[in-house]
Each structure stands twice: as C-alpha cells, then as structure tokens.
Amino acid sequence: MDKKTSLPLEGITVLDFSQFLSGPSASLRLADLGARVIKVERPGTGDICRQLYVSNTEIDGESTVFHAINRNKQSYCADLKNEADCTKIRELIAKADVVMHNFRPTVMQRLGFDYDSVKAINPSMIYGCITGYGNEGPWKHKPGQDLLVQSLSGLTALSGNAGDGPVPMGLAIVDIFAGAHLCQGVLAALVRRGISGEGALVEVSMLESILDFQFEPLTVHWQDGGQEVERTKSNNAHPLVGAPYGIYETKDSFLALAMGSIPQLGELLGCPALLEYPDPATWYSQRDAIKAIIAEHLLTGPTSQWLPALEAADIWCAQILDWNDLLNHEGFKVLDMLQTVERGSGVSYGTTRVPIKFGGVREQSAIGSPAIGEHNEQIEQDLL
Amino acid sequence: MKLPLEGLTVLEFSQYLAGPYAGLRLADLGARVIKVERPGKGDACRQLATKNLYVEDDSLVFHTINRNKESFAANLKDPADVEKVKQLIATADVMTHNFRPGVMEKIGLDYDTVKAIQPGIIYGTVTGYGKVGPWKDKPGQDLLAQSMSGLTWLTGTADGPPVPFGMATADMLCGTHLAQGILAALVQKGRTGQGTTVEVSLLESMIDFQFEVLTTHLNDGGRLPQRAKVTNAHAYLGAPYGIYPTADGHIAIAMGCLQNLGKLIGCEGLVGDAFAERDVLQEKLAAHLGAQRTQHWLDILEPADYWCADVFNYARLMEHAGYKTLEMDQLVKRPSGATVKTTRCPIRIDGERIFSDRAAPVLGEANERLEKEVFNG
Numbered sequence: 001m002d003k004k005t006s007l008p009l010e011g012i013t014v015l016d017f018s019q020f021l022s023g024p025s026a027s028l029r030l031a032d033l034g035a036r037v038i039k040v041e042r043p044g045t046g047d048i049c050r051q052l053y054v055s056n057t058e059i060d061g062e063s064t065v066f067h068a069i070n071r072n073k074q075s076y077c078a079d080l081k082n083e084a085d086c087t088k089i090r091e092l093i094a095k096a097d098v099v100m101h102n103f104r105p106t107v108m109q110r111l112g113f114d115y116d117s118v119k120a121i122n123p124s125m126i127y128g129c130i131t132g133y134g135n136e137g138p139w140k141h142k143p144g145q146d147l148l149v150q151s152l153s154g155l156t157a158l159s160g161n162a163g164d165g166p167v168p169m170g171l172a173i174v175d176i177f178a179g180a181h182l183c184q185g186v187l188a189a190l191v192r193r194g195i196s197g198e199g200a201l202v203e204v205s206m207l208e209s210i211l212d213f214q215f216e217p218l219t220v221h222w223q224d225g226g227q228e229v230e231r232t233k234s235n236n237a238h239p240l241v242g243a244p245y246g247i248y249e250t251k252d253s254f255l256a257l258a259m260g261s262i263p264q265l266g267e268l269l270g271c272p273a274l275l276e277y278p279d280p281a282t283w284y285s286q287r288d289a290i291k292a293i294i295a296e297h298l299l300t301g302p303t304s305q306w307l308p309a310l311e312a313a314d315i316w317c318a319q320i321l322d323w324n325d326l327l328n329h330e331g332f333k334v335l336d337m338l339q340t341v342e343r344g345s346g347v348s349y350g351t352t353r354v355p356i357k358f359g360g361v362r363e364q365s366a367i368g369s370p371a372i373g374e375h376n377e378q379i380e381q382d383l384l
Numbered sequence: 385m386k387l388p389l390e391g392l393t394v395l396e397f398s399q400y401l402a403g404p405y406a407g408l409r410l411a412d413l414g415a416r417v418i419k420v421e422r423p424g425k426g427d428a429c430r431q432l433a434t435k436n437l438y439v440e441d442d443s444l445v446f447h448t449i450n451r452n453k454e455s456f457a458a459n460l461k462d463p464a465d466v467e468k469v470k471q472l473i474a475t476a477d478v479m480t481h482n483f484r485p486g487v488m489e490k491i492g493l494d495y496d497t498v499k500a501i502q503p504g505i506i507y508g509t510v511t512g513y514g515k516v517g518p519w520k521d522k523p524g525q526d527l528l529a530q531s532m533s534g535l536t537w538l539t540g541t542a543d544g545p546p547v548p549f550g551m552a553t554a555d556m557l558c559g560t561h562l563a564q565g566i567l568a569a570l571v572q573k574g575r576t577g578q579g580t581t582v583e584v585s586l587l588e589s590m591i592d593f594q595f596e597v598l599t600t601h602l603n604d605g606g607r608l609p610q611r612a613k614v615t616n617a618h619a620y621l622g623a624p625y626g627i628y629p630t631a632d633g634h635i636a637i638a639m640g641c642l643q644n645l646g647k648l649i650g651c652e653g654l655v656g657d658a659f660a661e662r663d664v665l666q667e668k669l670a671a672h673l674g675a676q677r678t679q680h681w682l683d684i685l686e687p688a689d690y691w692c693a694d695v696f697n698y699a700r701l702m703e704h705a706g707y708k709t710l711e712m713d714q715l716v717k718r719p720s721g722a723t724v725k726t727t728r729c730p731i732r733i734d735g736e737r738i739f740s741d742r743a744a745p746v747l748g749e750a751n752e753r754l755e756k757e758v759f760n761g
Binding site: 137159172249334 | 386388389392409413414432436437439447448513516517518522525526528530531532535537538540545546547552556557560563564572574575582583584585588591593594595598599602604609611618629634636638639660689692695696697698699701704708709712724726729730731732733734735
C-alpha cells in the first residue's frame with residue numbers, strides 16, 4: 001500500500017449520535033473513506049448495539065455486530081441530560097463537519113441538538129438523520145426496525161416461491177440501504193459545501209430507502225394496472241424475470257442459472273423438452289413449466305456434470321457457495337477483503353474491509369471498535 | 385432548491401443496472417448525466433424487458449433506471465466518434481463504465497489516456513469480481529454474485545434450499561457503493577483538484593453487505609449460518625424474530641422479550657433460550673398466532689410498544705396514509721408525451737423531496753444539442 005495515498009475524506013470530522021445499524025453503517029463508510037468519526041455515547045450502556053447479541057457470539061464482552069459496525073471510530077462519552085456535557089458537545093459541533101443521528105423525530109429537538117440549533121452554532125454543518133417512516137404521517141412514531149419495514153413495504157413478496165407466503169430477506173437490508181443513502185446524501189452535501197460553503201439538512205427514511213430498492217417492481221406494478229408481484233412456483237430468484245432464472249438442485253448440490261436461451265440450454269444439458277420453447281416470449285409466460293422441466297432434469301446429475309458444458313458455452317451460471325467455500329477460494333482471496341483489527345484493550349478480531357478502491361488501492365485501517373468514552377481526553381485535546 | 389451536484393457532468397458508459405443505478409442517484413442529486421451509447425442499439429438494457437413490458441421502444445426497466453439522463457450516441461470503434469467522446473470527457477467531472485477488463489484500453493479510453501485529457505476526472509468502474517484472479521472473466525451478473533457470495537444461505541428455512549434475495553441486490557448495492565466512492569472522490573477533488581479511479585465489484589459489495597454476519601463467522605470458529613426451521617427472518621437472531629401466519633394474513637414480530645410476549649398474547653410456556661431453542665419457541669408461537677386475525681394481535685402488541693407490523697402487498701401499502709404521506713412516486717415524461725409512473729430519489733435535501741419529471745432518453749437525443757454546446761458544430 002502506498003502510504004502517501006490520502007483518503008478522500010481526510011480532515012472531515014463526523015459527530016455520530018446514531019445507534020444500532022442504519023446510521024452507524026453510514027458513519028463506518030465515512031470512516032473508511034477517511035473521515036474522523038466520533039461516536040457520541042451515553043455513560044454506562046453506550047450504543048445499545050453493544051449488547052445486541054446475535055447467535056450468542058461475543059468479542060471482548062460485547063456483541064460481534066457492534067464490533068463489525070463500529071471499527072475505525074472513536075467514542076466520546078457524554079450525558080446529553082447534563083448541561084456541562086452538552087456545553088462540550090456544542091463546542092464539538094462548532095468544530096465538526098457532519099452531525100448525524102437516528103433518534104425518533106423530536107428527540108434531538110428536546111435535547112437542543114436539532115438542525116436549527118446546530119446550524120446556529122455551525123452554519124456550514126451537514127446534518128444527516130434517519131427515521132423509520134419520515135417525520136409526518138401515521139407511522140412517524142412507529143419503531144423504525146428492519147423486519148417491520150420490510151413487512152410493510154411489500155418486500156416480502158419478492159423472495160421465495162409462489163406458495164411460500166411472505167419471505168423476508170435474511171439480512172438487515174433496509175438498515176443497510178437507508179445507511180447507504182444517508183452516506184450518499186451527506187457526501188453530495190459535502191461536495192456542494194466545497195463549492196458554495198453552504199451546509200445542508202440530509203434526511204432519509206428506512207421506508208423510502210427500501211421503496212427505492214424496489215423501483216423495478218414498483219414501476220412494473222404501476223405500469224401493469226396494479227397487479228401484484230408473482231413469484232414462480234419453484235426456483236424463484238426474481239419475480240419479474242423469465243426462465244431459467246433461479247437456483248436449481250442437482251444430484252449433489254445446487255447451481256444458479258441467470259438469463260439465457262431455453263433451447264440452447266436444452267441442447268447443452270441434453271434435455272429435449274426445452275427445445276419446445278423457441279419463442280423468447282414464452283420464457284416469461286410459461287416460466288413455471290420451463291423451470292419445472294429444468295429442475296427435474298438437473299436432479300439427474302451432479303453439478304460437476306452440468307457446469308463445465310454451460311460455462312464453455314458462456315451460459316451465465318454459477319455454483320452455490322457457502323462462506324467456507326468462498327473464503328477458501330482463490331477468487332475471493334485475491335480481493336483481499338478481510339482484515340484483523342485491534343481494540344484499545346489489545347483484543348483483536350477478524351472482519352471485512354471497505355468495498356471501494358481509490359487509485360487502485362484498498363485502504364486498510366487496523367483500528368477496532370472503541371470502548372465507551374475511550375477517546376474523551378484525546379478528542380477534547382484535539383478539538384476543544 | 386439548488387441541488388447539491390448542480391454544475392457537475394457525468395458520462396455514463398455503463399450498461400444494465402449497477403453502473404446506471406449510480407448514475408441515477410447522481411442525476412437525482414443534481415448532476416447532468418449523459419449516457420454514451422452505441423448507435424442503433426444503445427445500452428443493452430433497452431432490450432432487456434422484465435415481464436415483457438416496454439414503453440415506446442425501450443424496456444420498462446430501462447426507463448426505471450435511466451430517468452433524468454441524456455443520451456449521446458457514439459460508435460466507440462469509429463475514431464471520429466472517439467474523438468468527439470474525448471472532447472466530451474474534457475468537459476466532464478466523472479465517467480463510469482462496466483466493460484470487462486481490457487475493453488477500454490482497446491478503445492483508448494482507459495484511465496491513463498483519459499487522465500491526460502482531463503486530469504481531474506473521477507473514473508469509476510464496475511466489475512463482477514475484481515480485475516485479477518480466477519473469476520475476473522466470469523460474467524458479472526447479479527444472481528451469480530449472490531450465489532457465489534454465500535448470501536443464499538441466509539434466507540428461507542433450515543431444511544430448505546439456498547434462497548436468493550428476489551431482487552437485483554448485488555447490482556443495487558454495488559451501484560450504491562460506486563456512487564459513494566464517486567461522491568467522496570468529488571469531495572477530495574474540491575479540495576485538491578485531483579481526480580482518481582474508483583473501483584467496485586459485485587462480489588465485494590456482497591461481502592460488505594454481509595459484514596455483520598461474516599464478522600460473527602470469522603470470530604465464532606467458522607460456523608455456518610443456521611436458518612430457523614420455521615418463520616426464519618435472520619439466521620443470527622433468536623425467537624421471536626420472524627413473520628408468522630395469522631387467521632387472515634401474517635404478522636411480523638421483531639426482537640423483544642419472550643416472557644413479555646407470552647404474557648401479552650396469552651401464550652403459555654413461551655420460555656427458553658431465545659437463540660438455542662428458537663425452533664421450538666417459534667413453532668409454538670406460530671401455532672398460537674394462527675388462531676386469531678392479524679388486527680387482533682396488533683391491537684394487543686402495538687399499545688404495549690412490542691415491535692410488530694402487518695405484512696402488506698403493494699395494494700395495501702399504497703392505500704395506507706403512511707405511504708401516501710411520503711409522496712414517493714412521480715410521473716416522468718418524454719418529449720413525445722409518453723409517460724411512466726416511477727419512484728423518486730429517496731434522499732431529502734434541506735427539508736425538500738427531490739422530483740424530476742424528465743423520462744429516460746431516446747437513444748442519441750442529445751447528439752444535436754451536444755454538437756452545438758461542445759463540438760461547435
């Protein structure tokens with residue numbers, strides 16, 4: 001790595017009041033892009049995510065997810081109900097470039113850190129916030145939680161097969177997109193500030209973010225007379241796409257087939273029934289029947305029998321990997337996406353790296369997640 | 385309102401979804417985005433229809449991804465056209481492409497060449513699996529990237545097959561990361577005047593997406609994810625996290641105290657280790673919740689501030705005031721009068737929603753305009 005490469009956001013300071021995943025995933029990206037990210041945490045418990053255990057795994061007494069989301073950040077402990085602490089926070093605001101939070105609407109107003117108050121202290125501030133469902137309407141007080149937003153947004157009709165009922169996507173996809181959009185908005189506002197000096201208010205909501213993610217099926221829904229999305233009976237991988245698009249079981253494992261010509265597949269797989277579908281329009285209209293034929297046929301042989309013939313013909317296909325397969329594969333190793341980071345306590349842990357390269361370099365930061373208030377002294381020394 | 389990226393120009397050589405989704409966001413935020421497309425066919429996405437739906441000669445998907453952009457038709461195999469593209473590049477701030485490694489070098493629009501014309505350019509590229517290694521020539525396609533990333537073992541239930549996310553998740557995350565990288569590079573360029581390359585790939589974006597659960601995997605002795613046997617919503621969360629059938633529909637229940645839940649809904653014996661015993665617990669809960677209608681349970685759980693929600697399809701979502709208040713949809717128009725109803729930018733700036741009624745461009749609609757503006761034709 002070229003040590004002289006400066007990261008794009010070097011010199012930018014972010015004061016992050018957010019908790020859990022949506023906001024902190026945005027500030028993780030800003031940290032990876034070079035910003036100094038300061039988590040403002042309350043005494044005692046800090047970010048609630050520290051105690052949000054998944055699968056009973058912990059590192060250094062706190063949840064693995066907290067460590068994944070908050071590496072490469074500093075922690076400033078402050079009691080926002082204590083006036084002396086608030087005075088210090090106001091002084092930090094005067095020095096920061098970005099403030100962000102994901103409290104429910106009105107909480108920051110009560111604390112005196114809403115946009116107008118912050119702007120009065122620092123007129124060129126970029127102020128970012130994430131809500132569940134926006135600041136207005138009947139859902140404004142509803143908990144902004146990933147699974148709940150997935151369920152209300154129509155997203156659960158996209159995965160799984162026709163008879164399965166609603167199937168949620170098995171990761172916090174709403175949090176991730178809301179955080180990614182907040183990050184985009186904050187960055188765009190920083191671009192404008194660089195030109196005009198203006199600050200900005202940047203707002204995203206989890207519901208709007210996951211609707212943006214569904215721009216394809218929503219636009220189809222409106223164009224198509226309000227029909228609901230229909231998954232295929234079997235092997236669904238995208239409810240708007242025709243056969244063969246899906247994951248199929250073979251005699252010994254599974255393989256994925258993306259878009260491709262059905263008769264050509266028939267020839268390559270030795271499956272004459274597929275030759276009956278020469279008209280591409282039928283690949284959508286008769287996709288259930290076509291998928292059933294492919295599924296039955298692929299079960300008769302192992303993946304190693306099918307893949308080489310398909311790959312040689314440049315058919316879009318892949319083997320289904322699990323993490324052990326992936327992490328041991330040369331194609332993954334060459335990406336250099338993993339790193340070990342170290343906490344102030346000396347405890348180290350493995351995690352992922354930033355997925356964006358600048359100037360051909362993937363930056364590395366060996367700094368782990370902070371303990372609550374670990375950096376109070378340093379931050380006060382540097383900034384106050 | 386002055387949008388944050390007003391005055392910036394993006395040249396989009398990218399096709400399909402990942403790169404153009406980044407271009408769409410930059411356009412939403414105020415940039416001028418010009419698609420550079422081959423004459424005749426243009427972006428291959430124009431002919432890639434889902435559900436066989438077209439508006440005028442272009443697929444509805446193309447319209448969805450490319451609203452609010454311009455189109456310049458140029459044959460990159462014709463030196464005269466490449467010369468014009470170079471003149472365009474000299475006026476641009478950003479360019480993106482998703483050609484396979486080596487293609488732009490052959491055309492003569494690789495980063496080093498372009499940098500000589502426009503030193504401040506931000507040069508963004510999307511690949512499937514990076515530019516080196518055994519997968520570099522593998523087709524960079526969404527379902528394949530999902531399948532290879534391990535993601536398909538997170539959705540669905542324990543005894544079921546791998547289940548992909550039913551939308552182009554790798555493309556969209558990758559486009560999101562490309563936009564982030566470009567914007568960060570623009571921040572830097574504002575201070576130093578320096579351009580740079582920004583590289584993303586579908587697979588790396590899928591790894592980043594799984595960062596929480598992969599971090600657990602890397603620190604729990606390498607265990608693989610275990611989906612719940614019933615009502616799975618997240619392999620790494622304990623009961624009651626899931627979607628449950630009711631007498632007339634479904635209810636989603638997020639994390640919360642089991643004992644409290646049992647008391648509220650009158651489900652006896654809902655006790656045990658929320659993670660280790662979640663299959664038994666979730667089966668018990670499913671049997672109990674199935675006896676009453678969704679609204680019955682919501683009326684009990686919502687006042688107690690227990691995290692739950694109804695499960696909507698699009699029709700029910702759109703008739704709800706919680707959706708209507710967002711004003712998330714907009715009508716975009718072509719000069720011909722053709723219209724498409726689609727979504728708007730999900731980011732609000734300075735308290736305002738961002739709308740733009742400009743539809744996706746007809747292939748080459750900007751050629752004449754650019755002749756006058758850039759080539760003095």
